[in-house]
Amino acid sequence: MPAIETQQLRKVYVSHKKQPGIWGGIKGLFSRENVEVEAVKGIDLSIEQGELVGFLGPNGAGKTTTLKMLSGILYPSSGEATVLGYRPQDRKAEMLRQISLVMGNKMQLWWDLPAWDSFVVLKELYEVDDAKFKRRSEFLIETLQLTDKIHTQVRKLSLGERMKCELVAALLHSPRVVFLDEPTIGLDVVSQKRIRDFLKDLHREDNCTVILTSHYMQDVQELCERVVVIDQGSLIFDGSLDNLSSTFSDFKRIRLTFRESLPLDRVEGYGRIVEHSDSATVIEIPRQETAAVATRLLQELPVEDVAIEEVEFDEVIRALFSRNDSRETSSD
Numbered sequence: 001m002p003a004i005e006t007q008q009l010r011k012v013y014v015s016h017k018k019q020p021g022i023w024g025g026i027k028g029l030f031s032r033e034n035v036e037v038e039a040v041k042g043i044d045l046s047i048e049q050g051e052l053v054g055f056l057g058p059n060g061a062g063k064t065t066t067l068k069m070l071s072g073i074l075y076p077s078s079g080e081a082t083v084l085g086y087r088p089q090d091r092k093a094e095m096l097r098q099i100s101l102v103m104g105n106k107m108q109l110w111w112d113l114p115a116w117d118s119f120v121v122l123k124e125l126y127e128v129d130d131a132k133f134k135r136r137s138e139f140l141i142e143t144l145q146l147t148d149k150i151h152t153q154v155r156k157l158s159l160g161e162r163m164k165c166e167l168v169a170a171l172l173h174s175p176r177v178v179f180l181d182e183p184t185i186g187l188d189v190v191s192q193k194r195i196r197d198f199l200k201d202l203h204r205e206d207n208c209t210v211i212l213t214s215h216y217m218q219d220v221q222e223l224c225e226r227v228v229v230i231d232q233g234s235l236i237f238d239g240s241l242d243n244l245s246s247t248f249s250d251f252k253r254i255r256l257t258f259r260e261s262l263p264l265d266r267v268e269g270y271g272r273i274v275e276h277s278d279s280a281t282v283i284e285i286p287r288q289e290t291a292a293v294a295t296r297l298l299q300e301l302p303v304e305d306v307a308i309e310e311v312e313f314d315e316v317i318r319a320l321f322s323r324n325d326s327r328e329t330s331s332d
């Protein structure tokens with residue numbers, strides 16, 4: 001049985017449009033105009049126990065909404081979800097004890113208490129026994145290098161330290177399914193890396209099922225073999241990272257090294273030149289023409305070495321998401 005499964009999972013937010021001014025307010029008492037936003041438009045997903053899946057999409061794509069439905073915070077408008085065999089919206093205690101949702105932009109720890117005090121409260125809440133709590137808290141606190149921070153009031157910690165404490169709090173009960181919604185948002189590159197390394201350790205240790213959203217491509221590249229991409233509420237890709245590049249990039253790159261130094265004009269006319277130095281050049285070529293152009297390059301230039309590469313993952317994503325931006329503005 002997959003750890004997470006959805007069938008046509010859908011969420012429509014309904015809000016009431018406020019009319020401007022006093023008159024509008026009074027009119028609103030009698031007839032309220034509802035505004036509907038279809039944030040998630042019927043998503044089918046199946047994630048096996050132990051997978052670590054990157055969940056990508058531009059702002060407003062519906063990622064957080066999906067994770068909230070999967071963790072039982074939001075009721076789906078239609079469709080089905082099962083997490084560890086439970087319907088998340090039923091919020092059964094047995095399910096809640098086995099899952100966790102971490103939101104990078106929403107702190108759940110008590111602001112005025114040291115993190116340790118919150119951990120102890122959570123221990124009681126989740127009914128973690130003493131020995132387990134000791135082992136687990138030590139593992140989390142040491143791996144995240146928090147030992148000298150947990151007795152300081154949370155409000156006095158840096159953003160990165162707070163985030164790490166949030167992770168400890170969310171993972172103390174050894175959840176089998178973990179939803180991570182932008183756990184590295186706003187952190188400097190060193191802290192981001194530390195959290196990534198921690199997530200690798202955690203995943204290895206627990207073999208938990210993880211869905212991770214992040215706008216930092218490095219997170220996804222280092223952690224996830226599989227990525228799911230949504231755009232305007234619909235799933236547009238589900239597969240491996242490598243396949244993502246070949247699906248969404250119409251180009252490949254040919255990297256050439258030469259036996260002698262070549263002036264720029266010798267390498268012109270084959271495709272878009274991405275990089276050029278005396279003895280090396282990278283040329284971008286439409287995917288279907290790769291073989292033909294590579295053959296010509298080998299025949300016509302003093303090539304020492306040639307490599308054909310996919311366009312970098314983060315460039316593919318950037319292109320994909322900016323396509324979305326331009327569509328949004330043009331439809332306005």
Ligand SMILES: Nc1ncnc2c1ncn2[C@@H]1O[C@H](COP(=O)(O)OP(=O)(O)OP(=O)(O)O)[C@@H](O)[C@H]1O
Pocket residue numbers: 013014015037038039057058059060061062063064065066
């Ligand atoms: N409580 C709400 N009421 C009405 N609309 C909402 C609500 N929450 C989210 N939305 C809308 O639903 C859509 C999806 O939002 P969601 O937060 O799921 O996107 P996201 O993919 O997490 O984006 P981001 O990358 O910015 O976090 C957006 O258009 C958003 O404006």
Ligand SMILES: [Mg+2]
Pocket residue numbers: 063064065181
């Ligand atoms: Mg979000």
